[in-house]
Amino acid sequence: MPDVVVAVDAMGGDKAPQVPVAGAIAAAREGIGIRLVGDAAALEKALGQHDDVPAGIEIVHAAERIHAAEDGVKAVRAKPDASMVVACRQVHEGRAGAVVSAGHTGAMLAASTLILRRLPGVIRPGLAVPMPSVAGPIVLIDGGANAECKPEYLAQFAVMGRVLGRDILGIDDPTVGILSIGEEAGKGTDLVQGAYALLDGTPGFVGNVEGRDIPKGKARIIVTDGFTGNVALKLYEGTAAMIFQEIRRGLTSSMRGKVAGALGMPVFKGLRKQLDPEEYGSAYLLGVRGISMIGHGNTGTRGMANGIRRAAQGVREDVTGHIQAGLAAGS
Numbered sequence: 582m583p584d585v586v587v588a589v590d591a592m593g594g595d596k597a598p599q600v601p602v603a604g605a606i607a608a609a610r611e612g613i614g615i616r617l618v619g620d621a622a623a624l625e626k627a628l629g630q631h632d633d634v635p636a637g638i639e640i641v642h643a644a645e646r647i648h649a650a651e652d653g654v655k656a657v658r659a660k661p662d663a664s665m666v667v668a669c670r671q672v673h674e675g676r677a678g679a680v681v682s683a684g685h686t687g688a689m690l691a692a693s694t695l696i697l698r699r700l701p702g703v704i705r706p707g708l709a710v711p712m713p714s715v716a717g718p719i720v721l722i723d724g725g726a727n728a729e730c731k732p733e734y735l736a737q738f739a740v741m742g743r744v745l746g747r748d749i750l751g752i753d754d755p756t757v758g759i760l761s762i763g764e765e766a767g768k769g770t771d772l773v774q775g776a777y778a779l780l781d782g783t784p785g786f787v788g789n790v791e792g793r794d795i796p797k798g799k800a801r802i803i804v805t806d807g808f809t810g811n812v813a814l815k816l817y818e819g820t821a822a823m824i825f826q827e828i829r830r831g832l833t834s835s836m837r838g839k840v841a842g843a844l845g846m847p848v849f850k851g852l853r854k855q856l857d858p859e860e861y862g863s864a865y866l867l868g869v870r871g872i873s874m875i876g877h878g879n880t881g882t883r884g885m886a887n888g889i890r891r892a893a894q895g896v897r898e899d900v901t902g903h904i905q906a907g908l909a910a911g912s
Contacts, residue, residue, distance in 0.1 A: 583613055585614060586677045586678055587608070587677055587681060587889050587896075588677035589601050589605050591664060592619035592664035593647075593682040593683050594684055600881060601619075602617065603886075604884070605617055605885070606634060609635045609638050610635045615639065617640050618664045618667050643667040647664075647666075647684060653691050654688070657692045657695060664684075669696040672697055672873070673870075673871070681874040681885070682875060683876035689875045690706075690866065693873040697869040698869065698870050700870055700901065702908050703868040703869075706867060707724075707742075708810075708875065709741065711865075713796075715797055716798025716799075717801070718750040719800070721805070722742045722804055724807065725808075725811035729806065732779050735805070738804045739780055741867040741907070742867070743802055743907070748903060749865075749891065749898060749900065756787045756799075757804060758786075758802070759773055759790065759804055759805065760792070764789050772806060777789065790803065863876035876888050
């Protein structure tokens with residue numbers, strides 16, 4: 582019997598159900614239990630396209646799905662038999678320890694909050710996004726769950742982000758910084774200044790950090806409101822894609838470039854893997870009762886498999902329990 586079971590929204594994402602199914606198969610081969618949630622006939626067909634499907638994969642039928650054009654909250658309430666909603670219920674009912682979806686982000690945020698519910702004391706769950714930096718992996722929270730925030734939210738994001746950084750990313754003593762327009766304590770909006778006052782003197786807090794400090798890893802946990810965080814995240818991803826596009830163009834435009842590319846290929850491959858969003862697979866919605874992972878709609882098989890692996894790791898490391906203990910202790 583697998584030690585961890587993950588519910589996978591097999592109808593969520595641009596390439597569903599093929600990509601969720603393929604990612605689930607890859608994770609199941611490592612001993613992770615899978616509950617594939619979606620249209621049973623479609624999932625049977627998708628599984629049939631693979632050889633040697635491992636044991637530990639169970640299909641849970643869900644007759645509906647939530648589409649990208651729908652209002653997320655309304656869709657969750659109107660479609661109780663949607664794959665995403667049923668997948669979240671697997672965790673709420675104790676049939677799975679974690680849920681992963683690459684479907685409608687707003688709907689998944691709503692489903693996780695409404696069905697799994699918040700941990701005691703959590704004001705608002707935050708979307709924690711692992712990202713690369715020169716210093717190693719970092720966490721940006723909030724990555725888009727709460728467009729408008731209060732200082733108390735950011736203070737809780739710091740505690741939750743430190744738990745994720747320590748338990749999942751292996752950072753011994755994660756430092757915390759508030760994303761602002763200047764390093765000085767008096768810089769920034771009322772939100773930033775209020776959060777600074779709450780975090781000053783707390784474990785790991787190093788003060789304000791600027792956007793240019795994110796890739797330097799000056800702080801390993803970056804806290805901000807969801808609007809600013811999502812803009813920073815998309816800029817980060819877009820910049821990385823542009824850099825690799827220009828490198829590829831330069832290395833293929835001449836014979837000298839092709840020779841340089843051949844010599845430097847191991848370095849380029851390593852850098853590409855480090856900057857690839859699919860390396861981490863999904864973002865964690867922290868602050869709910871269970872592990873909830875939300876991936877990109879266009880995520881591939883590798884990203885889906887990694888998201889499932891990270892979800893299972895979150896269950897094994899008891900991230901939810903540690904967050905609750907950290908919030909209760911105020912650190």
